[in-house]
Amino acid sequence: MLVRAKHAVLSLARRAGYEILKQSDPRLSAIRSQAPACAAEITLDAALDALRDHAGNERFAARILDTVLRLAVEPHHNSLFWGDRLLTLDKSAAFRSDPRFAAAMKGVSSDTGATQYASPDGISWRLNTLVWAARTALHTPGDFVECGVYKGDMSWVVTELVDLADAGRTFYLYDTYEGFSPQYSSEDDFPLAPQFFHIAHRGYNSPELYDSVRNRFSEKPYVKVIKGVVPDILREIAPDRISFLHIDMNSPAPEVGALELLFERVSPGGVVILDDYGWFLHTKQKDADDRFMSDHGHEILELPTGQGLLIKHDPCLGRETLGPGRIVAEQTPSDTRPVSAAPDDQQWKIVLRPLDPLVDESQLEVQAPVTMESIQRLLSSAAYNDIIRPYFSDYPAMSLMYHNCRAFIYGLVRMCKPERVAEIGTYFAGTTEVFARALWENGRGVVYTTDPFGAERGPAVIRQWPAALQEIVRFSADDSMWFLNRVGRSDELFDIILVDGNHEYESASFDLSAAAKIMRPGGVIIMDNAEQTGPFEASRQFLAENPEWRELGTCIADFDPSNPFALPRSSIPETSFIVLQAPFAFTIGSKLRAWGDKAVPSAPQSPGFILKLPLQRCSGRLHFQAIYRGFSGDVRTAEELKKHGSIMIALNNEERTIEYQFDEPMISEVFAKSYPHCHHTFEVELFWQADTGSGPLTLAGIPRPK
Numbered sequence: 001m002l003v004r005a006k007h008a009v010l011s012l013a014r015r016a017g018y019e020i021l022k023q024s025d026p027r028l029s030a031i032r033s034q035a036p037a038c039a040a041e042i043t044l045d046a047a048l049d050a051l052r053d054h055a056g057n058e059r060f061a062a063r064i065l066d067t068v069l070r071l072a073v074e075p076h077h078n079s080l081f082w083g084d085r086l087l088t089l090d091k092s093a094a095f096r097s098d099p100r101f102a103a104a105m106k107g108v109s110s111d112t113g114a115t116q117y118a119s120p121d122g123i124s125w126r127l128n129t130l131v132w133a134a135r136t137a138l139h140t141p142g143d144f145v146e147c148g149v150y151k152g153d154m155s156w157v158v159t160e161l162v163d164l165a166d167a168g169r170t171f172y173l174y175d176t177y178e179g180f181s182p183q184y185s186s187e188d189d190f191p192l193a194p195q196f197f198h199i200a201h202r203g204y205n206s207p208e209l210y211d212s213v214r215n216r217f218s219e220k221p222y223v224k225v226i227k228g229v230v231p232d233i234l235r236e237i238a239p240d241r242i243s244f245l246h247i248d249m250n251s252p253a254p255e256v257g258a259l260e261l262l263f264e265r266v267s268p269g270g271v272v273i274l275d276d277y278g279w280f281l282h283t284k285q286k287d288a289d290d291r292f293m294s295d296h297g298h299e300i301l302e303l304p305t306g307q308g309l310l311i312k313h314d315p316c317l318g319r320e321t322l323g324p325g326r327i328v329a330e331q332t333p334s335d336t337r338p339v340s341a342a343p344d345d346q347q348w349k350i351v352l353r354p355l356d357p358l359v360d361e362s363q364l365e366v367q368a369p370v371t372m373e374s375i376q377r378l379l380s381s382a383a384y385n386d387i388i389r390p391y392f393s394d395y396p397a398m399s400l401m402y403h404n405c406r407a408f409i410y411g412l413v414r415m416c417k418p419e420r421v422a423e424i425g426t427y428f429a430g431t432t433e434v435f436a437r438a439l440w441e442n443g444r445g446v447v448y449t450t451d452p453f454g455a456e457r458g459p460a461v462i463r464q465w466p467a468a469l470q471e472i473v474r475f476s477a478d479d480s481m482w483f484l485n486r487v488g489r490s491d492e493l494f495d496i497i498l499v500d501g502n503h504e505y506e507s508a509s510f511d512l513s514a515a516a517k518i519m520r521p522g523g524v525i526i527m528d529n530a531e532q533t534g535p536f537e538a539s540r541q542f543l544a545e546n547p548e549w550r551e552l553g554t555c556i557a558d559f560d561p562s563n564p565f566a567l568p569r570s571s572i573p574e575t576s577f578i579v580l581q582a583p584f585a586f587t588i589g590s591k592l593r594a595w596g597d598k599a600v601p602s603a604p605q606s607p608g609f610i611l612k613l614p615l616q617r618c619s620g621r622l623h624f625q626a627i628y629r630g631f632s633g634d635v636r637t638a639e640e641l642k643k644h645g646s647i648m649i650a651l652n653n654e655e656r657t658i659e660y661q662f663d664e665p666m667i668s669e670v671f672a673k674s675y676p677h678c679h680h681t682f683e684v685e686l687f688w689q690a691d692t693g694s695g696p697l698t699l700a701g702i703p704r705p706k
């Protein structure tokens with residue numbers, strides 16, 4: 001055994017050390033002359049001495065190692081990976097045999113600057129980590145971000161191997177494209193090698209870099225190449241939701257600055273990769289990243305590639321009350337059946353009743369908009385009491401809602417046949433399912449539902465539903481502010497919105513006000529948990545400030561200051577709902593009114609707006625402020641054009657359409673410079689100055705651009 005080992009080392013030393021050094025080092029001639037005439041006679045110790053002598057020089061040491069690996073190590077192993085200062089033996093490193101990966105690798109440089117080694121596999125393992133991260137991120141909502149792009153090699157490989165266009169994801173690439181920013185980075189970032197700062201800065205700071213990266217990605221329109229200093233630029237342009245975040249700026253302050261702004265936007269399940277995290281040269285970066293993540297309840301995994309890896313977890317998972325076990329363990333009525341779940345849905349397995357019609361339309365009064373009276377008739381109907389309530393009283397408990405609440409929601413949806421319904425707070429989609437079943441039976445309508453903590457469980461539950469129900473649901477893992485903002489940008493209004501998200505006063509109040517803005521006239525907002533102070537007080541204040549809204553019930557009117565916490569309190573008996581109804585028309589009274597900017601087709605100019613006034617009697621002056629906004633494709637150029645004015649209006653039991661023409665159109669420079677890479681929005685804000693004795697002005701709809 002010893003002899004065999006000795007022979008192996010001897011031959012290794014001979015071939016690797018002696019032979020190579022012979023070719024590369026002029027000093028070798030000296031060794032040669034001293035060395036025995038025949039190499040075979042060299043002793044092991046002499047060979048090792050020769051190696052040790054020459055390994056004193058970093059460059060030679062590297063050559064010795066490269067050669068030893070190639071000639072003496074690799075032949076005795078199934079595989080050897082050697083690149084980017086990462087050496088593995090007998091690992092599959094299977095990505096190397098993927099032809100698509102190999103083709104993508106050809107488009108990039110594998111040079112990390114650490115070039116004294118041959119590094120035949122280059123940075124391919126790092127790139128493979130990124131490709132894996134990108135593929136994983138596609139299972140989570142959000143866009144892709146890279147901070148620190150340089151020539152765009154890493155992002156290039158990601159875009160070559162992961163179909164972001166098909167997934168509808170945008171990839172934001174941020175860099176100064178001029179090297180480090182003096183404001184955030186300095187020699188102090190690299191206590192082990194301050195000179196690295198200057199060397200790297202010189203390397204990154206090339207005048208053509210920005211244009212060459214733009215050109216490189218010009219055929220990939222979903223890639224946005226953004227020039228600016230991180231973190232500052234992120235305050236101006238950044239996606240609201242992120243599923244893939246790659247940070248590679250080689251400097252602690254901007255890296256942590258990026259995390260401070262972006263980490264909260266990373267969806268649960270989203271992947272964060274911190275390049276260079278484990279490299280000694282970047283210890284300050286590692287310390288800063290570790291501190292940040294520990295403050296945010298996360299831990300970074302150091303990979304052998306030197307990257308740091310982290311998958312953002314759902315802050316709510318693991319909390320007892322939201323765990324799936326509790327739900328599934330609830331009593332299962334006899335007529336429910338377990339649904340076979342997709343393998344990855346096992347954790348969220350639910351029980352579900354077959355999708356059968358419950359109540360025939362002829363058994364219900366169909367009426368929209370609803371009234372107090374029609375609701376009362378529903379609640380006292382035979383269909384409601386004999387079929388709907390019993391059905392929901394033993395329904396699988398996939399929601400936190402009391403069964404009478406679910407019965408009421410089902411009855412309401414069947415009764416008013418809505419087109420668009422929204423729900424804030426999906427939880428386990430139990431109430432969403434009730435909405436969807438009723439809409440399915442109606443034969444029309446869609447339910448939008450959102451839950452910032454539901455990125456994983458929402459889709460996992462909904463995937464288990466019959467296809468016909470799934471088609472009716474649009475789930476997103478957004479918080480209510482982003483969700484209501486997003487759905488509010490479309491011109492479409494909602495018939496019913498259930499507000500059941502964060503029940504603190506401030507959140508409930510925001511959700512209610514923002515939902516009110518996108519309701520169809522006569523539409524209904526349901527505030528859940530009337531017994532809680534937040535939703536109740538939010539509703540009470542909302543009605544006080546918006547007298548044109550009304551409660552379909554009397555719990556707010558019945559509020560008794562001498563007994564403010566008296567229960568039960570709700571609009572609908574035996575539910576926890578406050579039901580609020582939007583006015584039947586858009587009225588403008590004593591408040592400034594705005595409906596938010598709506599996307600409009602890009603056009604060179606905005607000539608005016610159209611206002612439809614239904615039959616009414618009123619007179620006064622209508623003041624307006626029209627705003628036309630233009631944004632270039634990369635959002636770096638923005639313009640805001642405004643016109644003020646007023647219109648005298650006198651209607652004597654008549655209707656009118658006003659086509660208002662501005663004295664001069666608002667002309668868009670963004671359109672002139674950037675079309676077709678631009679987008680525009682338009683809004684008209686109004687104030688009604690009523691003549692003495694006149695009431696408010698009523699609009700048939702919000703003002704539209706001409």
Ligand SMILES: C[S@@+](CC[C@H](N)C(=O)[O-])C[C@H]1O[C@@H](n2cnc3c(N)ncnc32)[C@H](O)[C@@H]1O
Nearest residue numbers: 148149150153154175176179229230248249254
């Ligand atoms: C290591 S390179 C990025 C390599 C890149 N990920 C790739 O695929 O090859 C680091 C980059 O970070 C950029 N950078 C450094 N500090 C920055 C800051 N504060 N804001 C924006 N970019 C910065 C540099 O200009 C440089 O291009």
